[in-house]
Amino acid sequence: MLPSITFLDLETTGATPLKDRITEIALVRFDDGVETARWQTLVNPQMDIPPFIQSLTGINNAMVEHAPLFSEVASQLLAFLEGTVLAAHNVRFDHGFLKTEFKRLGISLQQKVLCTVKLSRLLYPQHFSHGIDAIVARHNMVGIARHRAMGDVEAILRMLADARQELGEAAVQSAAQKLMAAPVLPAHIDASVIGELPETPGVYLFYGENDVPLYIGKGVNVRARVLAHFSGNKASSREQRLTEEIRRFEWIPTAGELSALLLETRLLKMQRPLYNRQLTHEQSLYSWQLDPLSQPVVRLVEAADIDPSQMGGLFGTFKSKKQATEALRKIAERNGLCLKVLGLEGDRSGPCVAFQLKRCKGACCGQELAELHGLRLQQALIAHKLSLWPYAGKIGIEEYNHENDLRQIHVFEHWVYLGVAASDEALQALRTQTTPRRFELETYKLLLKVLSQKKTRVLNLAS
Template sequence: MSDPVSNTQLATRFPGLDRPLAIVDIETTGGSVTRDRITEIGIVEVDKDGVREWSTLINPGMAIPPTIQRFTGITDAMVADAPRFEQVAKAIFQRLEGKVFVAHNVRFDYGFLHNAFASLGFPLSLELLCTVKLSRALYPEHRRHSLETIIQRFGIETDARHRALADARATYTFLCRAAADRSPESFMQAVLVQTRRPSIPPGLDPACLDQLPNGPGVYYFYGENDSLLYVGKSVDVRKRVLSHFTADRASARGMAMCQQVRDIQVQSTTGELSALLLEAKEIKTRQPLFNRRLRRVSTLYTLQLHEDTEGVLRPEIIEAPSASRDRRMHGLFPSKKKARNALIDTGKQFGLCDHVIITPAPLNGPCMGRQLKHCKGLCTGDWSAAQHNVSLMDALGSLALKAWPYPGPAALIEYRNPDDEASPYTLFLLDNWCVLATLTGHGEPDWETLVETPTDIGLLDKDIYRYLLRVVFKPPREVRLVGL
């Protein structure tokens, strides 16, 4: 096969990529960056001196599963006498240093290399470009963007699919075709979306960013003398932290904070709910300088309806954790006053009676609202209890919380890795959307311990409710729900 990169132009042909490129592909013993190892690496370097190729097999120090051998064509015998990663790490780094790291599904290739270098005590920190994302941005009319699909779509010649150098060549050829196929402006824009660099605070060691996980957790920004500047949470800590340092997204206050950051610490969690609760606890107890205020308050209030002896539904303001699961909750409010004001505003719009909405009283005479022609006349007999009840339920309809789908409490278990039987988990005891207690452990939860666990009055806020609403009715893989 003719070499697809032997007569190419220099890297300047790629708008938006004014730095040398290293187009990389690796083959591995499997898909886990922590358990599996690299078996082959192929690199196509593109810089002012032209284009160069390099590849090597690598002894992974473990058996290659038969399915992987059939898929890649790389056997245990082929890597038996190959160098180990530490023996070729220097040669690999010399080819990557100072270049944009380009790969098809870059998180896979870079993740393996980052872990391999980290195991040698050497943190790898490179600018990344993913050609899967580039293909999606430049060719949104196509649904599939795998390398196999791109090879077929562009008629790219390759002689050894699923071998590292052949796939790196194919990726480079796609980059060339896409740059020629699209206008310089559109190609550049698609590139810059990925490669726009965050403005790292001047006093922050860039190595801090290399340690940030892509999973859920709570992060802490520290300034001079270990002063706590900010506490935040995310399901992807790395992505969220880097977004703080992207200048075009930052407010003046945010930029002022970022300039003071000297260190970043992270506390990983098993999932989103544990991150939500930990963030709330840390902000409340540690009061970071740049957290405006704690959105979560100790007690939230809600509205529930009960029927009086005359058949009239009357709203009652109660603490949300004490709400009856037999009656619908309407709204979550930080104070009784806020709940009452919402009720009054809604009542005026729907012609509700002040004796029901504002000042609970017997219906034995016109209320103030009737005199001002706001009330439609429940208190004067011009409107029936049934009419008022329907209007009241309509008025509160937009505030109604979903009915709790269990007859009693339920356990929500967050697993850090749902495919691992010994995965760390956090178990939340829930009832009527409230978090009553939490337990942590590994593997299968200890149900006897859960029964004996003391419960709190119940933690509920709008963020917790929104999260639970999303996962209770359609749990993702990492979440398990058990009715108790």
């Protein structure tokens, strides 16, 4: 399939490389299509294996008590991996554990990788699931030691053998080559840095000559997002110019997608990179505020005048005064509301023009009670009403990523973002913070979306 490829699987004490450890390693290496090595070993993780993991894998504490430490098999494992592509099912998981274990020994693992989950998707796009259990069932495999390292490796090898028979060797090679197609980096980019890119959420920053900020982006997989910029498929000359101007890049890991988005937004406003101009442009914001006791009964307010704690009387989010006025005029016309009462018709005595044309029910000349007109206005505006803050006070939205062991809590109050805490001390400081912040439409829309998702972990910080 490839000149040299090693199929590997690990069993571990859990899912977090920085906290959990490897309990078993198995691999099968092929060179020029011929199996040249097959190796497996239990590994003493130097920590207890959780009961759930013991029941899942069948590997218990007694089995690994006298097994070698990772440090004792590291050199042998490196020899198996030398000059080969590391292939694994969800290779991000196995590669992450190996990099962490080698890092503890002062070794930086630089390894080309191939994900057999992605390979299965390319070979069998008609199927929805591509986990090992699904593959075992789909290919009618029997005698597979599921959840043991060598058993899972053998499941993948059998799947590929079936693919060669069903689809042909050329199709398997083509799919593998497609996944391995490496982006071409400009000569001035240090290729060794690519190996350090994390396959976890975060923000990345591109800089040009004299450290001029060029571009800031985010992704749930920073490595994939950065490499995509250097792929051969440039959608525009602008993207081509960007890659030519990059002299160095850096990245900041985050706990999740929300954390990456919020950090990206903050950095864009601070650095204003050249190729993010359209994202850093600060748009004006206007909204209609309803006050039945005033005349006119609605007034246009700008973002700076919006009190985030008093959102119940605001309707609509508009980019300009003209857009806001046109929207209100259309609402009035559809619902027979009085333009004069709404302040959309200049001061003049007598009924409004719309009343004379029988398009107004007469709130301007006593033919309709002001209270009734006010109720009709509220009903007409209800679809545009901004949401009240649904909590008693501050909340925290928590994200945790087990791969990089990052925990971040983002604190909000009345739709306003107050900051991020990565420690209990920082969280306490944000809980007691009283500095007012300006209402921002992008934060409001983001929170509406995030808070509607069941997976969002919300912490009540009001008590």
